[in-house]
Amino acid sequence: MLEKLLKIYSAYMVFGTTGLMPHLVGPPGSGKSSVIEELAELVGVNLHIINVSRLSPLEVEGVQMPIGEGRDMALHMLPATLWTRMEPGDIVLYDEFLRGFPEVYNSLLDIFTSRRAGAYHLPKVLMIGASNSITTYDEALEDRLLHIPVEDPRKRVSEKKRLKQMLIEDMGLHPLTQECMEMDALMDNVVLPTFDVLDTLNNKKSRQVAAPRQGKSIRNLVSQVQLRSLVTPELKQLIEENNRCTLTDSKPQYLVLLGTEKGIEQHEAALLPMVGNPKLTKVQQCNLEINLQLIDLAKARKEKP
Numbered sequence: 001m002l003e004k005l006l007k008i009y010s011a012y013m014v015f016g017t018t019g020l021m022p023h024l025v026g027p028p029g030s031g032k033s034s035v036i037e038e039l040a041e042l043v044g045v046n047l048h049i050i051n052v053s054r055l056s057p058l059e060v061e062g063v064q065m066p067i068g069e070g071r072d073m074a075l076h077m078l079p080a081t082l083w084t085r086m087e088p089g090d091i092v093l094y095d096e097f098l099r100g101f102p103e104v105y106n107s108l109l110d111i112f113t114s115r116r117a118g119a120y121h122l123p124k125v126l127m128i129g130a131s132n133s134i135t136t137y138d139e140a141l142e143d144r145l146l147h148i149p150v151e152d153p154r155k156r157v158s159e160k161k162r163l164k165q166m167l168i169e170d171m172g173l174h175p176l177t178q179e180c181m182e183m184d185a186l187m188d189n190v191v192l193p194t195f196d197v198l199d200t201l202n203n204k205k206s207r208q209v210a211a212p213r214q215g216k217s218i219r220n221l222v223s224q225v226q227l228r229s230l231v232t233p234e235l236k237q238l239i240e241e242n243n244r245c246t247l248t249d250s251k252p253q254y255l256v257l258l259g260t261e262k263g264i265e266q267h268e269a270a271l272l273p274m275v276g277n278p279k280l281t282k283v284q285q286c287n288l289e290i291n292l293q294l295i296d297l298a299k300a301r302k303e304k305p
Contacts, residue, residue, distance in 0.1 A: 001031075001151055005039045005128075012126045013089065018113050019144070023097065023129040025201065026150030027194035029219035031166075032130040035150075036093045046090045048125075050082060052100035052108075060107040060117065088123040097129035098136060105141055112144060133197055149198045153191075163191060163218060170222040172283035173238075174245040174254040182238040190215045190234050228258055228290065253277075253284045259294040265302075268295050 008022055024032045033049070040047035059082065086092065094108075115122045129145065136142045153160035164178050164187065177183050193215035221235055230236045239256050246254040252270040274280065274288055 001035050001148075002038055002042070004148065005035065006042065009039060009043060009091070009126050013124070016124060018115060020146040021112055021127050021129055021144055023131065023134075023145040023147050024150065025131060025134055025147050025198065027197055027217055028132055029217035030150045030195070032150060033093065033095060036091065036128060036130070040091045043089070043091075046087060048082070048086060048090060048092045049095055050092065051095050052098075052104060052129075053096040055100055055104050057101065057103040057107055060104060060111070083117045083120055083122055086123050086125050088125070090123070090125045092125050092127045094127065094129040096131065098131040098133060102138070105138065109141065109144065134200055147201055149201055152195055152198055153187075154195055160187060160192075163187065166218055167221065170218070170283065171225045172254060172256065172281065172287045173242045174249070174251065176245045176249075177238060177242045180238075180241050180245075182234070182241040186221070186232075186234040186238050190221070190232055191218060225256060226286075228294070230258065253280055253288070255291060256287055257291045257294050259297060264298045265295055267291070271295070 005022070011017070024036075026032050037047060100108075111117055111122070112127060115124075134145075134147055136145070151159040153163050161178075164183055167173070167183075167186075168175065168178055194217055196214055216232055221232065224230050224232060224235060225239065230239065236258075239258065243255055243257075243261075246252060250270075252267065253274060255267060255271065257264060257267065271288060271291055275292075280288065
């Protein structure tokens with residue numbers, strides 16, 4: 001994906017093509033924004049992120065302000081700071097692109113093709129959209145989008161492995177969980193169904209109606225673990241297997257307590273010596289902190305009359 005986007009960036013900087021805007025398509029948490037961030041870092045330019053779903057029509061071109069006094073007073077358009085901050089070569093990411101108001105798209109279409117916001121001429125910047133679907137409200141908009149699907153982990157083993165590794169790193173799990181049955185169950189039953197949105201790219205009829213979203217995104221699953229509130233059965237089973245591996249290998253840095261385990265206080269002796277350990281990752285430090293807080297809560301519940 002990064003290589004493809006690098007090629008598009010290089011070609012745009014040569015041709016200045018404005019007839020099509022690259023549009024990344026994939027489920028939430030599939031890495032659309034992160035790969036654009038990698039691209040900007042790789043080519044050494046600024047990345048400007050505009051959330052289209054929160055953009056109003058008045059914010060697109062700017063505002064009219066009175067200049068002068070008396071008969072000499074006239075209205076002049078002050079361009080929105082969205083555009084004035086940009087420099088030649090920068091990348092503009094329109095996040096949640098297909099969730100905006102129709103009036104916003106009408107204004108953005110003019111900007112895509114003319115590279116002007118009102119009277120303000122934009123510098124030569126690459127504009128990229130990112131959405132969770134390809135359902136558009138207007139044929140003119142559809143004709144200006146170059147849909148680029150994210151890598152499909154249902155078809156690429158390497159991509160599925162990358163998503164597993166992302167889960168492990170973001171949750172702070174034991175490395176052995178990458179190959180366990182519980183991880184496979186979570187991927188196959190919960191994560192991979194979210195990529196059904198990619199199937200609409202090959203089915204024009206289904207583009208007219210957004211398909212109901214299936215499964216849970218990686219972002220959702222990681223947040224469940226961080227909040228210690230698991231509502232996905234497969235995720236709870238993975239955490240239980242992670243803790244079993246952690247205790248077997250005597251590596252408490254991977255422990256993820258939920259506060260509902262029996263005998264939770266027994267882990268305190270293994271966790272306390274790790275406080276202040278500089279070798280812990282940021283995620284491991286956060287897990288250690290909440291683990292100790294949950295142990296304190298468990299002890300308080302026992303002591304309460």
